[in-house]
Amino acid sequence: xxxxxxxxxxxxxxxxxxxxxxxxxxxxxxxxxxxxxxxxxxxxxxxxxxxxxxxxxxxxxxxxxxxxxxxxxxxxxxxxxxxxxxxxxxxxxxxxxxxxxxxxxxxxxxxxxxxxxxxxxxxxxxxxxxxxxxxxxxxxxxxxxxxxxxxxxxxxxxxxxxxxxxxxxxxxxxxxxxxxxxxxxxxxxxxxxxxxxxxxxxxxxxxxxxxxxxxxxxxxxxxxxxxxxxxxxxxxxxxxxxxxxxxxxxxxxxxxxxxxxxxxxxxxxxxxx
Numbered sequence: 001x002x003x004x005x006x007x008x009x010x011x012x013x014x015x016x017x018x019x020x021x022x023x024x025x026x027x028x029x030x031x032x033x034x035x036x037x038x039x040x041x042x043x044x045x046x047x048x049x050x051x052x053x054x055x056x057x058x059x060x061x062x063x064x065x066x067x068x069x070x071x072x073x074x075x076x077x078x079x080x081x082x083x084x085x086x087x088x089x090x091x092x093x094x095x096x097x098x099x100x101x102x103x104x105x106x107x108x109x110x111x112x113x114x115x116x117x118x119x120x121x122x123x124x125x126x127x128x129x130x131x132x133x134x135x136x137x138x139x140x141x142x143x144x145x146x147x148x149x150x151x152x153x154x155x156x157x158x159x160x161x162x163x164x165x166x167x168x169x170x171x172x173x174x175x176x177x178x179x180x181x182x183x184x185x186x187x188x189x190x191x192x193x194x195x196x197x198x199x200x201x202x203x204x205x206x207x208x209x210x211x212x213x214x215x216x217x218x219x220x221x222x223x224x225x226x227x228x229x230x231x232x233x234x235x236x237x238x239x240x241x242x243x244x245x246x247x248x249x250x251x252x253x254x255x256x257x258x259x260x261x262x263x264x265x266x267x268x269x270x271x272x273x
Contacts, residue, residue, distance in 0.1 A: 003043055004092040011036050012099030020101070021214045026188065026228055030236055032100065033184045034156040040092070040115065041122040041176060044085070045143055048126040052077070053136035060271050070265040078258055081123050089116040102187050103211075111186055117250050118179035124257040125175075131264035150174045155181065160237035175253040178246040181238045188212055189240035191229040212240070 011032060020029040059073050093112040102108070129139040153163065153170045154177040163171050171177065191212035195204040204215045204225070212229030219226060226234075233239045 004040075004088040005095055007036070007039055007043075008092045008095035008099070012096050015100040018101065020188070020211060021228060022217045023219050026216060026231060029188060030156060030184055030232065030238070033187070034154060034180055036096065037115070037118060037154075037176065037180050037183065038151055040089070040119050042147065044119045044122040045126045045147065046140070048081075048123045049130055049136050049140055049143070052127045052130040053139075056130060056270075059265070060269070070262065074258075074262045074265055077127060077261075078124075081120060085120045085123060086112075086116045089119055107186050107190070111183060114179055114182045114186070114247065114250070117247075117254065118176065118183075121175055121179070121250060121254045121257065124254060124261065128257050128261045128264065131261050132268060134270045150176055153177060155236050155238065159235045161235055175250065178249045178253075181236075182243050182246045182250070184232060184236065184238040185240045185243050185246075188232045189229045189238055191227065191240075194227060194229065197225055 015028070015032050018028055018032075019025045055077065059070075062068060062073075063070065090112055093108060093115060097108050097111060102111070126139070126143060129143055130136060133139045133142065149170070152158075153167065153174045155163075155171065160171065189212050191208055191210050193206070193208055193213070195207040195213055195215070197203075198205050202225075204227070207213055207215070212227065212232070214228050216223075216226050216228055216231050223231075229240070
């Protein structure tokens with residue numbers, strides 16, 4: 001539980017005065033969302049492995065004694081994680097969100113909920129691997145390999161528009177990329193009315209107050225003018241219009257992991273006879 005505020009303070013101090021309207025700044029900002037997501041997810045995944053391994057041994061003993069079946073153990077392990085995850089991520093968001101310069105209470109609430117869902121997904125993924133595999137060491141090794149591959153296809157590095165077509169299927173099936181897309185779109189892609197480019201004065205007019213509406217300064221060669229929203233959505237494909245779709249996909253992956261965990265508890269037994 002203490003790791004969450006420490007991570008929030010660490011990233012908050014690093015990005016406390018970053019200006020997100022420049023080319024370097026917006027890339028640093030999206031990278032910050034990616035890195036914080038990665039850190040929270042990995043911490044949750046690694047933390048749950050040894051605990052679940054010990055609980056699995058107790059489950060085998062209790063099932064042999066016919067104390068309870070796999071369904072109720074599954075329900076208990078599912079529900080027990082929810083208040084812990086949402087509580088720790090609330091503490092994390094309260095510290096981190098304001099320190100890095102993000103604004104908006106409603107957006108902060110959505111940021112907290114989506115961060116919590118990502119951590120919950122990683123936690124349930126760790127439980128699934130422990131239930132499926134014979135030992136916690138094997139689960140840890142497979143988890144490292146799986147997360148290492150998936151983190152390459154979250155749409156940040158390489159950016160989504162640079163992923164080769166032959167690897168797009170990996171990008172599509174990566175659960176974590178939908179969480180990152182929601183978080184980045186919440187803070188960088190929100191703009192109800194894009195400003196208008198005035199070709200006579202070579203500047204934007206009717207610029208809104210949202211960060212996504214701001215023109216990007218110091219653009220690289222090949223980009224004449226572009227807003228923060230347009231850059232994030234075209235380069236990383238973190239689109240504000242897809243927030244609720246991506247939110248639903250994250251929930252679907254989470255439910256899918258839990259169903260697989262239930263089947264693993266019911267039909268896979270790693271007891272030594």
